[in-house]
């Protein structure tokens with residue numbers, strides 16, 4: 001799977017740098033080419049001689065060779081690679097990657113790279129938990145970078161917790177999985193509509209009714225579909241997530257009404273639609289033009305039902321089109337999901353329960369059950385939203 005693939009391995013200065021020797025050996029054994037770029041500090045943890053010998057190429061550290069002025073082009077390296085792996089990624093390096101602090105060759109290469117980027121963080125448990133590290137990792141995820149979660153265990157400091165860099169075998173497995181999916185292209189030529197995120201229903205110019213949806217699940221689905229060859233139309237409510245995937249056309253909307261218009265006008269051209277958005281079920285009847293003033297009495301906001309987008313598409317659906325919905329339930333999960341499946345004329349519904357730890361809004365993981373129109377039920381374990389997206393797309397491919 002990795003035969004002939006070209007990798008940039010960006011090593012930053014953490015004790016786990018020693019694992020890069022093994023990682024490079026495994027990649028070379030798979031038939032891949034590896035160009036190592038090290039930060040200055042990384043050279044203190046593992047020698048350039050070791051890395052150059054194992055990768056069979058001189059390693060790069062500086063922007064240019066001080067002896068002869070030869071330029072180490074970060075742009076060329078960034079364009080050459082099929083993927084960049086930053087391992088170990090220290091808190092410092094991730095901070096620079098997240099904020100574009102381009103003061104070494106590893107970061108300038110990262111900023112120029114057009115290929116997928118895999119990031120394997122490592123650090124002490126308190127550094128890992130610090131809000132700045134967590135925020136930087138979120139930012140990197142929002143750029144579409146693939147974070148390879150560190151393992152929990154004994155750390156170099158002697159403390160025990162999360163922060164051990166993933167093992168070289170795990171990183172190689174993640175890369176193989178990524179390229180296997182990419183090369184599968186089982187949705188080539190298909191057009192898929194995805195709705196994602198929350199909607200905001202205006203009350204007045206400064207207030208709205210919204211919900212906690214982050215859009216992560218919908219964006220993970222759009223990325224997965226696009227990676228497997230589909231042309232994706234992503235109708236997105238307000239989110240903090242960005243996507244650079246050339247197979248994704250993103251249409252930004254705010255309200256349920258706008259989401260309905262954008263989705264229903266495009267549905268006819270689609271082979272499938274996945275309704276992942278947390279659409280408001282009600283919207284204010286009157287939307288005030290001026291900010292509503294406080295008074296000391298109670299305030300009632302009159303609401304009316306929004307259009308159920310999934311149900312509207314379900315009515316229009318042809319025999320060849322596949323429609324997928326989501327159900328986020330807090331009680332009677334299974335029977336409510338089954339009712340929605342029928343009412344909205346879905347081919348299958350993805351159930352997630354807010355009672356499952358790590359599932360639902362704003363987490364990076366999800367735990368789902370898929371129920372299809374023949375009432376076949378498949379339960380899945382807790383997984384990253386990217387892996388959950390892969391399971392859902394597998395089910396969709398089976399229906400198409």
Ligand code: C5P
Nearest residue numbers: 275276277279306307308309310325326
């Ligand atoms: O009925 P409920 O809102 O729980 O149904 C959830 C499913 O219906 C999701 O797939 C959601 O995207 C979709 N939905 C919709 N339009 C609405 C409400 C929900 O498409 N107005």
